[in-house]
Amino acid sequence: MSANNGSGPCGACKFLRRKCVKGCIFAPYFDPDQGTAHFAAVHKVFGASNASKLLLRIPAHKRPDAVVTLSYEALARVRDPVYGCVGHIFALQQQVVNLQAELAYIQAHLPPSSLSQCLKHSSQGLVHLRKCHRSQN
Structure with a gap:
């Protein structure tokens, strides 16, 4: 069963090539389409495990902002490895x-x-x- 209403794995699980389980920490924030590219950058810069641990420590109502920030910083770091954002x-x-x-x-x-x-x-x-x-x- 997918964590995002039966439409397949979330972008993170799709990138990691794993089954998206109910309660996946990434599912609400990385959709199957654009979320895959954003998660790829987050994974490359921070690592999936570190991103997961970080999100679990943040209150649920602040997670969307945290994911936006992680994605922005990761994409900036991929574009500019020296200075990033x-x-x-x-x-x-x-x-x-x-x-x-x-x-x-x-x-x-x-x-x-x-x-x-x-x-x-x-x-x-x-x-x-x-x-x-x-x-x-």
Whole structure:
């Protein structure tokens, strides 16, 4: 009997090529389709046994968030074995720094009245500010 309503083994059991028993810790979180690829990454990075032990120690209401986090971190580690998800965090932080510098530059080069008018009429933020800045020059 499958742990996920008779539709075959869960993604984890499918990947591990084992029978999905009732009460399988992975069944609610790794569906037979996309869950197989996500579990493959989790298994490669953390190991099935470690992931199972971790999930068993977490309260049931927090497990979905834990599985999302495990999957995200595992997929990031597979893509970037050195930095994992930290590489993505660094890239996002650099993007914030670049956008803040660009905003400061635009604010310094636009008259205050133009800046407030551009912001008032814009729902697109910095993209619209760039257009306003170009039209002012």
